[in-house]
Amino acid sequence: MVKIRKITDIVLFVIAGFLLLAFLLGIINAISIVHREYVVSYHLVEGNQKLKFWLPSGNYEFGISNDALNLKTYDSEKPYQSKLHIEVRDNEDRILCQTNNTSIVAFNVPGWSSIRSIFVNIDVEYSGDELLVFTAKLKK
């Protein structure tokens, strides 16, 4: 009887120990994941294109740069030879951000801990030969 108790004690303590270790490792892993940043760059083509994102709540900034220069241009009068129209909508079709001929789009995904589908609608009207690159930095 005493032997069985001892074995049960050991088994329970081992399970508790493993759970505690897994929990600590999970926390360490979580901290490293939360601080990760992902960058996605995508060449835009002429016409209308719909990019879709699923993002957790937070503040985001998407940018468009000229691949030839690899620089964002801040010339508001003529940022690109192309005309750009960017519209960011959420899954309830609410407009989060709408811009014309700007190189940076900043918007907020509302909520506390929800994931929303975000639609980025970009219209590119070329009048030149430059390549436009859409860049999304995914970090909370």
Next chain:
Amino acid sequence: MKKYISLIFFILIAAVVMVGTKVAIRTSTMYCVSLPLSNGEQEVKLVLPADNYNISFSTNLGNFFIRYPDRIYKSYINVKIKQNDKILFSGKNIQNVSFDVVEETYPVSIYINVEKIEAPENLFFNMNFGAW
């Protein structure tokens, strides 16, 4: 007896906290990108921390790939994934690609060549990031 109850209670609490933390992390760090693909070669450049990643291709017809496996592509897709001139993956007409990023200092370039013989469907590049 008391000792067992408190130990079992501790195990239960730890399990609940672990599951709760995992759900919270997942919902706060899960990103997903879906990009439309056009005809010809296009490059998607990614800067990624070291991890294993998965890319999938889908159409606007939803589960088209699964329902009509013999009609996966009337279009052809060539995929080449490179990091620092090292080819991580190269394949033709695949629906899913898995690759490992080891060196996080170099961006990963994904070259996708879409050759549409017919144009029955729009193709999308899908990728998930974060704690999946």
